[in-house]
Amino acid sequence: MEFTYFLPLISLCITFSCFNLLRRRRRSPTPGPYPFPIIGNIHQLGPKPHQSLTSLSKIHGPLMHLKLGTIHAVIISSPELAREILQRHDQSFPGRMATAATKALRHHLFSVACLPAGSQWRLLRRLCREEMFSPPRLDAGRKLRRRNLQKLLGYVEKCCDDRKSVDVNEAAFVTSLNLISNTLFSVDFADYGEGSSQELKGIVHGLMRVLGSFNVADYFPIVGVFDPQGIERDAGRYMGRLMAVFDGIIDRRKESPEKKDDLLEALLSREKESELSRDDIKHLLLDLFVAGTETTSGTVEWIMTELMRNPCILSKANSELQSILGQNKALLEESDISKLPYLQAVVKETFRLHPPGAFISRQKDGDEAEIGGHVVPGNAVVLVNIWGIGRDSRIWGNPDEFEPERFLNENIVMDVKGQDFELIPFGAGRRICPGQALAHRMVHVMVGALVHNFDWKVENDGMKLNGEEVDVSEKFGLSLQKALPLKAMPIKLYDREGY
Template identity: 45%
Template sequence: MDFFPFLAALFLIIAATWLISFRRRKSLPPGPTPLPIIGNMLQLGSHPLETYTKLSKKYGSLMSIHQGSLYTVVVSSPEMAKEILLKYGQGISGRGTVQAMEACGHKESSMSFIPMGDDWRDMRKICKEHMFSSQCLERSQQLRNQKLQQLLGYVQKCAEEGRAVNINEASFITTVNLMSATLFSMQATEFDSSATMEFKEIMEGYGILLRVPNYADYFPILRPFDLQGVKRLAEVNIGRLLGLIEGYINERIRIRRENPNVPKKDDFLDVIVDSLQAKDNKLTATQFNHLVLTLFTGGVETSTTMLEWIMQELVSHPDKMAKVEAELKSVMGDEKVVDESKIPKLQYMQAVVKESFRLHPPVPLVTRKAESDQVVNGYLIPKDTQVLVNAWGMGRDSRIWKNPLSFEPERFLDQKIDFKGHDFELIPFRSGRRVCPGLPLANRILHTMPATLVHNFDWKLERPDASDDEAKGVRRAVPLKVIPYKKA
């Protein structure tokens, strides 16, 4: 049998495939040469945020990275971030999902991942009008003040007993209660409670699922096998959280049914029940469950992480702490809880929050996915490309910030840069069409909670030699523990 025609045809197919791939690769943004199969995964190492930042200095603000089968473009400048998130916001508007988020149908129902169609717009509208509008937040402010009073009571107890406060734990409990007060008009957790610690474990398990490297995310052929058990664990954690939320909604429906004349609580839970019972209802109960899960977990994770970093930076910089204390004494006087209406007067406190966001953005990589082929700055970004805006790297770029590794809130006193999505050198809450809807509430929490703690107590590190223990990423490697002292 003559194999020559077969071999010749095979050679031509391979050559044509290589040539097409080569030409396509030439039109892609520049980047390090990928290895077969694994791409650039070995080059990224254990601290990809640092690696992205270093590589961008060589290859530019629009850079190609191959992670297994996942082609990624990394954006590393405010100018290019603005192009991607605003100018190309429609074509690069998708959200790639890690395998963990496929659990319990979360990918198909969550506002974070579904396409920007009618359901997505309805969810955003409900959040904007019935959850995070100024009027809604004003109505629930007293409930949040009560939770801050509970936090002060707990810290006072620690001060009297001479024991340190685990800031991560205290921030978690208070943030959960602030969120549940705003959403459900109820308290979900308590200090020094075993049930609270169990709930914290569930929430932390959810957060870990988003951060743990899962090879199935880079090699889709592995997804059906779930070799690392990530999706199985996600089914458990997400399932438990959805069960709690569904229980809250069903209980409110039961109360309404059994007591038709009972006064409404005028909270987000009532909005959900009203919508479900309306004849023109567009969103399903399942979608509402996943919407609340998205708002709750996102709000708690972001606020808990940032509150710990804000306190870390202040305790580590006594001169900055003294400026915050002086400002609070001037604005608040003898008031114990920092009122949300006073935030605009706390200029230095606002600068502290911004500087903490710059150094420790809770969302270090703003993630998007190309919905169709896009040509940006002369380079092709193919459909289904994962696009990462490196907010962490931009916050530490000496070309953008003077002394970028130093904690200097003063840099924001003479600048009008804010973190609300319009200034692309500082986008901790993302920007464009998918900007975080909970930003107005987070803005209140992240100013009032640390300000209230600093206003009422002096603080000292439990271990004077403790470093910032940064895990080269979002969260501290070791929880921050500080000892409170009642102010003289």
């Protein structure tokens, strides 16, 4: 009696298991290198994981699985699969893995870059879109940014007069920091010379260094409690110092009767309406600095490096600028960018070879999924290797050469706004970089000003280097930087009275 009762249930279970087994058989096992016990494949990452993973993907294919300590990582190396993850299955990959460093001061609970795509994240994205990055908002900050560019040119001119070389990374970093701090709260954050502003520059540099460090606690969360490398502690110190600076700026703003047309003013009005807390505001400001400064300055440094390696391209870019600005106008206006297709092609080509974020990262929402015929584990971290895609010879002719002309070819009408998955330096899908419109303006006007007003010579210990001798080795961190900072001697092209 009991048996007949259970018989239908048992046969249902057997059918279900067979069905599942067959389904699994049809899905081939996810390819990838064999993992060692405990460490998995960590030893295969090396100091330049973007390069090691590109080499591994040539063996294991465009979707491969690695075990990094306790973490399941899935590496994507083709535009088609990048589209699957970032656009088609966007909903199932809602967040990013919070690293131990981002947990300092509970930053990951407030951060637009760390929060999963829920209601708080949507609110922060909407504020960024409406109050900071919309065209009218960006236009409102033009004057302040123009003043920052004049300062950059003044600094480079002084280096010319003193016959001193310019540390292009440092100059671009200070300029980016100020362009962003002015867009956020109408204040200069740093200076090119010595002085008290060096402290702020040091804090932002230090924070980026710790956030980009390899941390064993990220791969073995059980040791995270001990913070063995002190990374969470250091991140907390830098964040705390930056938060204190923000507190000072917010307090002064609240006491001032003058109203400013910037992001902080808009955020404080939301605080009044209790839509945001002071912590929300400070963590958002921190995110915007961290996400926006090094990416922008690093891009400017790579562009200048490639231009100095390729004097013919530098001279073409210069001729185009001259034809639009003439000899008398020193500064490129943001509204001039659309008239400079060659400069835009130079920027795109730099993004292809040197994307500041080598990987776009996502975390699976907890449910196993099937992508490209392979299983992606439920809690996997997915890394789209855009550095590898940018150098893939199946996509690009002469992939290692710097050839901006490829983007002038009418057959390659490609932008960087997240629709052409062969080139996604700003990511794609709903987590695409919210600051791309500001970055687009900053990068073009900085490079435009440096190229239009000066010729450049790269020297090493006083010896002039030929183009091909200019170093292009990379350093992996929070963003992909040049290993050796570019130092170059500027030569004034026109005699003008100041900028």
